[in-house]
Amino acid sequence: MAKRPPFREPLRVPGQSADEMIQKIMDDEVVPIAMMGMFFIFATVYEWVAWGFGIGRHPVIFSLAGLVVCAFAVRKVLAVRPTIRNLKLGRDGERVVAQGLEALRGKGYIPLHDIAVPGRFNVDHVLVGPSGVFVIETKAASKPLRGDVRVEYDGEKVRVNGYEPDRDPIFQIKALTDWVRQLLQKETGRSFPLRGVVLYPGWFVNEQPKGSEVWVLNPKNLAGFLGHEPQTLSHGDIAVVTNALAGYVRESGKPAP
Numbered sequence: 001m002a003k004r005p006p007f008r009e010p011l012r013v014p015g016q017s018a019d020e021m022i023q024k025i026m027d028d029e030v031v032p033i034a035m036m037g038m039f040f041i042f043a044t045v046y047e048w049v050a051w052g053f054g055i056g057r058h059p060v061i062f063s064l065a066g067l068v069v070c071a072f073a074v075r076k077v078l079a080v081r082p083t084i085r086n087l088k089l090g091r092d093g094e095r096v097v098a099q100g101l102e103a104l105r106g107k108g109y110i111p112l113h114d115i116a117v118p119g120r121f122n123v124d125h126v127l128v129g130p131s132g133v134f135v136i137e138t139k140a141a142s143k144p145l146r147g148d149v150r151v152e153y154d155g156e157k158v159r160v161n162g163y164e165p166d167r168d169p170i171f172q173i174k175a176l177t178d179w180v181r182q183l184l185q186k187e188t189g190r191s192f193p194l195r196g197v198v199l200y201p202g203w204f205v206n207e208q209p210k211g212s213e214v215w216v217l218n219p220k221n222l223a224g225f226l227g228h229e230p231q232t233l234s235h236g237d238i239a240v241v242t243n244a245l246a247g248y249v250r251e252s253g254k255p256a257p
Contacts, residue, residue, distance in 0.1 A: 015114065016113075089140045093140025094125070104127065107226070134195050134197050135195070169216070187245075
């Protein structure tokens, strides 16, 4: 008799996309060369032991080949370390932010995490509640030991520690917000009030310019900003939005037929 799980597919967790990217790097680039290096190490040891017992072997050839393979493996690992380190930083930043968003449930807000378009991009978080739908991008930037360790936002551009990021977070969050808007329109046939938010956990962020289309905040200040927003969604609206987003996540996570 065919059976099925007694529950629906779980939603994605904070930082899941980063974990998947880390795993892909390990599987595609690190593990194969590491396995090859281990093979040559064992083969070289075997050849030298056999040679020591007077069995005709060629340990020098295996030793040289093993050195070349191990050197290549070390070089490969060192090359991917910065990428993995940045992915882990981003993943942990998303999890820190997610903890703060979960605390807002008591105020009627429902967070969803890692809404992904497989192979293209992901939305770190969407917060749905009485004040609307908030599309959230987490920026986990390492802090220097010295310098102007703050995030400045003039309503158009962001400067972190005095420098503009390589990827414009305002342009990015606007694009993500438009994508969520189109998704909700497609899934529900309705329009909802959306706002893009960029969060910098652990950073001091200067006072927000009034009337900014996008909020740039320390996550600890988000609840205060939400508290000053007018209530625009009913309980029914919140349910419609969260169900639509959750349905998309479950459908996009299914393997292609």
